[in-house]
Amino acid sequence: MGISRFAENYFVELRALSRESERSVIQDWIKKDDKAKGDPAEWVDAIAKETQVWARHIQSYAKRAAIHLKERNGTMTAEGLKITLKEGRSRRLAFCKEQAHGFLEEERQSIAKAFSDVSLEESMTRSAIVSCLSTDFGTDKTHSLFNEALEKGLLDGHEGRFSIPIPSMHTWLIDRYAR
Numbered sequence: 001m002g003i004s005r006f007a008e009n010y011f012v013e014l015r016a017l018s019r020e021s022e023r024s025v026i027q028d029w030i031k032k033d034d035k036a037k038g039d040p041a042e043w044v045d046a047i048a049k050e051t052q053v054w055a056r057h058i059q060s061y062a063k064r065a066a067i068h069l070k071e072r073n074g075t076m077t078a079e080g081l082k083i084t085l086k087e088g089r090s091r092r093l094a095f096c097k098e099q100a101h102g103f104l105e106e107e108r109q110s111i112a113k114a115f116s117d118v119s120l121e122e123s124m125t126r127s128a129i130v131s132c133l134s135t136d137f138g139t140d141k142t143h144s145l146f147n148e149a150l151e152k153g154l155l156d157g158h159e160g161r162f163s164i165p166i167p168s169m170h171t172w173l174i175d176r177y178a179r
Helices: 019-034 041-051 055-071 078-100 105-115 126-152 167-178
Strands: 156-158 161-163
Touching (some): 019 041, 019 055, 055 078, 078 167, 105 126, 105 167
């Protein structure tokens, strides 16, 4: 990460990794301390399809894989991979719920509605989001809701445009709250 020293309370926000870094990190989790016996390529491929290059998702899946392999002396099986993926999906869902914690259901619905016709690769202007939110909550609450969504990571801004930055979060919010 290019950081030589960490202060005691230092915080580094990670964004999406490159595909190469994603695969490398997953392999490191699986192979570290000789957890996996043999070539972990199948496991790395399967986990990488689920993690969407996000560090938190990589951790959710790869940590489960590492624990599973350690408990089974490094034996990689199709059933073990299936269990790992199921546990990883559960952790990924828990992360989405954690990110949305503190938002009322109506607030989640309003944010999801604002993005319901926006694809994963697209973004919106602040004014478009605020306009949608203000329909549901009025001007005063809208600005605090928008800022809270930014602060908690439900929204992310770049060059004046905003998106739901994590693909699984986008999908979860839309599927659960916009429809």
